[in-house]
């Protein structure tokens with residue numbers, strides 16, 4: 001029987017592939033930013049994790065500590081002392097800050113993982129472009145926006161690309177490396193090398209909506225929400241169906257809650273605006289309702305399901 005086993009690939013500083021990137025600034029300390037900070041620190045890089053919210057930073061540090069311990073337990077199962085050192089060394093490489101401009105002044109790479117909103121991303125990158133060193137590469141972890149459009153506000157368009165991670169970052173092995181129309185070969189090569197250095201298998205994508213994974217995954221999740229909304233099956237049964245019938249580790253509604261219903265809605269709204277005739281991207285009343293009620297999934301304790309608040 002084929003087994004679906006989640007494999008955590010661990011890259012300590014000693015085993016990591018060398019990367020030209022030593023100092024990484026990760027902007028946005030939510031679900032994704034905290035994971036990106038973790039894998040970078042595990043790989044021996046100096047990380048500054050930035051968020052506008054001190055609460056988010058405190059939560060991020062706590063979850064990084066917990067997740068590093070999970071990694072250490074497996075990596076150093078016969079040597080708990082080494083495991084503790086790995087956790088402390090990795091945590092010690094992560095600083096936190098609330099001033100993105102200041103935090104970018106010493107960065108070789110800035111990875112942005114803030115809210116999926118083009119206006120907010122533009123404001124951030126425009127500000128950083130004026131202060132970051134000229135060699136600094138800018139990357140967005142956007143799920144659905146165009147890398148060219150995000151890069152349109154910076155002068156360093158040759159040093160701008162997409163680095164799209166998957167949730168949970170420490171576990172999911174893929175990194176989509178997105179080349180914008182003006183991303184230079186040198187930037188692309190550095191991004192690919194950096195991706196490998198943080199333990200990911202990198203694929204290359206053009207700057208098309210959703211790149212590879214989300215162009216397939218988001219319509220699938222949306223169709224599942226519509227199926228549930230129509231009352232064709234219960235949430236639980238839809239999820240069981242896709243886990244047992246298609247071998248997915250999570251059902252589509254569980255996955256929507258895991259990704260965040262706000263993020264799902266941002267993606268769908270953006271694509272609907274761009275492609276109003278595409279049926280798959282039409283707004284979903286149930287999704288709108290849940291988001292309006294603040295039921296964003298795991299992160300708020302309720303979405304399609306209820307969760308214990310962490």
Ligand SMILES: CC(=O)CC(=O)SCCNC(=O)CCNC(=O)[C@H](O)C(C)(C)COP(=O)(O)OP(=O)(O)OC[C@H]1O[C@@H](n2cnc3c(N)ncnc32)[C@H](O)[C@@H]1OP(=O)(O)O
Nearest residue numbers: 006067070071074143165166167168170171214249250259
């Ligand atoms: C929206 C976008 O732009 C793109 C996206 O991200 S789309 C979303 C992509 N992600 C997915 O599709 C996730 C699908 N789900 C899964 O792969 C799995 O359900 C899951 C990895 C999330 C959890 O797996 P699980 O078996 O149900 O739970 P659990 O036993 O807790 O975890 C499995 C392993 O991962 C580890 N793990 C889970 N989360 C972790 C984390 N955040 N950090 C470190 N390790 C973690 C656990 O320690 C465990 O390790 P062992 O098996 O060695 O003990």
Ligand SMILES: NC(=O)C1=CN([C@@H]2O[C@H](COP(=O)(O)OP(=O)(O)OC[C@H]3O[C@@H](n4cnc5c(N)ncnc54)[C@H](O)[C@@H]3O)[C@@H](O)[C@H]2O)C=CC1
Nearest residue numbers: 028029030031032051052056113114115116142143167259
């Ligand atoms: N949730 C997911 O599964 C995935 C999300 N993404 C993308 O990653 C990005 C972040 O998503 P999540 O981590 O899920 O969101 P999140 O809501 O968990 O975290 C976003 C964080 O950014 C902070 N923030 C907002 N504006 C900021 C600013 N101007 N400067 C600094 N910090 C700011 C917020 O305070 C929040 O802590 C989005 O672009 C999303 O589309 C990509 C892959 C998967």
